[in-house]
Amino acid sequence: MRRSSLLRDxxxxxxxxxxxxxxxALLVGWMVLREELDEIYDAMLARVADHVLALSGRAENGARSADLLIQFTAPDGTIEMSPEGADRAAFSLALAEGYTEVGDMRVLTLKNSDGSVLRVADPLKERREAARETLVxxxxxxxxxxxLAFLATRVFIRRRLAPVRALSAEVEGRSASDLRPLTVQDIPDELEPVLIAVNRLMTRLSEALEAERSFSSNAAHELRTPIAAAYAQTQLLIDEAENPAMRARSEAIARSMQRLSRLAAKLLELARAEVVRDEQEELSDLAPVLRLVAQDSGSGHxxxxxxxxxxxRMDVDVFAPLARNLIENAELHGQTPIAxxxxxxxxxxxxxxxxxxxxxxxxxxxxxERAGSREVGSGLGLAIVDTLAKNAGARLELLSPEPGREDGFVARVHFPLREA
Known part of the structure; x- marks a missing residue:
């Protein structure tokens, strides 16, 4: 099968x-030129016929008026044939042998060997009209x-550049986390190296990000057990410590271990969020999911x-951690009431x-990234929410202050359209 090429096409x-x-254009011009030549030669035939009839004395009243003017001068200088009126002046100026243009007439002068002179004049009006009509x-x-040529060229180029627009639209429509290979049908030869290079780059990026996610997930998972063990030992130290200073230090270590445990849990949750791709077309009821999340959250909201x-159009397994992280972020960094x-x-x-x-x-x-103190939260809650929202086709919007107020913070997740 012959491959497509922009240059060749x-x-x-x-x-x-x-x-x-x-x-x-050549065909139309040839048709116009043929018509004009027929008119010229037909006019010449008519003129010759008129003059032949005039010379033979058989011209009838109402015969065609010949525009061709003839003057014949005998060898002794006697004018034997000449037109009447002012047209005779054109012959007096055409003295040289050959063709001469006098006013609006073109005169042919022929000198015979016996000394006689024949002058024939033809008006230039018909010639100029024929040239003008031929040019038009x-x-x-x-x-x-x-x-029509510009329109056809535009349509033709637009059709041939359709693969370029398709490639551009697919690249533009991809999210930052969508690193699947580009698939464009009927790609021209000139664009195939670009497509191959982009796909190779996306493959390398996908492998690098997958390695990063795998490391974060494995590291967070492996840290949970030793952190839990260390926290348990710290609790034993708190219970057994008789010295107040030792107890205070043990409680500080326990608080640090709790923060480290939350950080490991958030890292694991972020790694999972980056892997999740919510591409379902079915609709889910999120109201009961939010009620379950509300039961596990703080009171007074x-x-x-x-x-x-x-x-x-969002999976419940995506919405649940998304809602939980937004509520936890408001609890850690905001003030009541939380709506x-x-x-x-x-x-x-x-x-x-x-x-x-x-x-x-x-x-x-x-x-x-934290809005408040570095000691509060892990700085991963909104990153997890943003990742989950993008992978589900939703959009996270952050506002501060709250619309209509002078303070406050608002986090909104705009759901994807219901249509597939």
Whole structure:
């Protein structure tokens, strides 16, 4: 099967279009030129016929008026034949032998060997009219065909560049975490090296990210057991310590071990979130999921959950950690009351607190970025939420202050459209 090539197709297309337009213009020009030549020669035949009839004395009244003017001068200078009126002046100026243009007439002067002179004059009006009509007849097709040629060229190039647009659309439509190989049908030869290079790059990036996720997941998983053991030993030290200073140090170690345990759990959760791809087309009811998350969260929060199914194109295993992390983030960094709202379009968590500056707000979805103290939280909660949302086709929006207030923080997850 012959492969597609932009260079070959464009050269062939342009060449065929130019030849076609040239052939059409040549055909129309030939038709116009033939008509004009027929008119000229027909007029010459008519003139010769008129003069022959005039010389024979058989011209009838109402015969065609011949525009051809003839003057014959005898060897002794006597004018034996000449037109009447002012037309005779053209012959007096055409003295040289050959063709001469006098006014609006073209005069042919022939000098015979016996000294006689024959002058024939033809008006230039018909010649100029024929030249003008021939030029118009050749230019008019070109003027008409040029817009059609540009339109056909645009359509042809647009069709041939369709694989380029398809490749661009596929690259633009990919999210930062979607590193699957690009698949574009009927790719031209000129773009195939680009496609191969991009796919190789995406494969290397996918392998590097997979190695990073695997390391984070394995490290977090392996750290959980020794951290739990160390925490248990620290609790024993607290119970057995009789010295107040020793007890205080043991309690500080226990708090550090708890933070380390939460960090390991969040790292493991982040690694899992980066692997999850929520591509389901079915709708899930998120209302009961949020009620279960609310039971495990702190008390005193305000939940606005509709008393009906809330059908969203998102897996419940994705929404549950997403909601839990947003509520935990509000508990750690915000002030009460914490308001949680679920609708068909979005999930929103609002808390009171100081305003987060815009430059810091834009960085909160980065790993280990905290809005408050470095001692509070792991700095991974919003990174986990952002990763889960993107992999599910949703969008995380952070606002501070709360709309309509002077303080507060709002986190919104805009669900993907219900249509597949």
């Amino acid at each position: 464009l050269v062939n297309g342009f060449g065929a279009g130019i030849v076609l337009i040239w052939c059409v 007849g050749m230019l008019l097709p070109s003027i008409i065909l040029l817009p 305000i939940y606005r959950i509709p008393n009906r199914p809330v059908l969203v 949680v709202r679920l609708t068909d379009d979005l999930f929103e968590v609002t808390n009171r607190g100081r305003v987060v500056p815009p430059d810091r707000l834009a960085r909160l979805t980065r790993r280990f």
